[in-house]
Amino acid sequence: SQQGEEDPQALSIQEGENATMNCSYKTSINNLQWYRQNSGRGLVHLILIRSNEREKHSGRLRVTLDTSKKSSSLLITASRAADTASYFCATGLNSGNTPLVFGKGTRLSVIA
């Protein structure tokens, strides 16, 4: 299965702290993406990192990818209460009909 597995399943931190979530996958990929889901809502795309990239930044987000270990990490710096959500990694290929396969997600709670 190509499914990603996030670690930890749940994370609770204080506002201002950094949050790190990890994702491991099993097969070769073209890219890995991170999505965010607020409770009872759809998913919002956060960031995509291609297989030939090792690190990528977007605002307070930092994503790393280690294809040799088939793993990725998402770091949210200076967390805010509004960052409370579930975060999913998704692996995919670039071909048109290939669906994304999502991991189980990490539920992040940021306490004000």
Add this chain to the structure above:
Amino acid sequence: GAVVSQHPSWVICKSGTSVKIECRSLDFQATTMFWYRQFPKQSLMLMATSNEGSKATYEQGVEKDKFLINHASLTLSTLTVTSAHPEDSSFYICSARGVGPLHGTGANVLTFGAGSRLTVL
């Protein structure tokens, strides 16, 4: 950016009735749409992939006669849960991949609808 509108957000129905969920891409043409199902505190499970004008491809274990998917145009896909039962209660989410400047990365980025929570009594 790309927007996908999904309706209804909430639906409660009696057992045995059918429920239709619509998913519309508002500012782009969705060549492919994906339907996912999500149980509480679980990940998204892919149900089917639909391409405009052709039959949907269902994942193993998903009953195509129970979950009817129609992708009649490049901006609209529908999921109909037929003869719904309490075990069909779930959160259904559509997502779309399109063409055009909003999807210029050429990568596999999906735009998601807000989801539809179905409760079958």
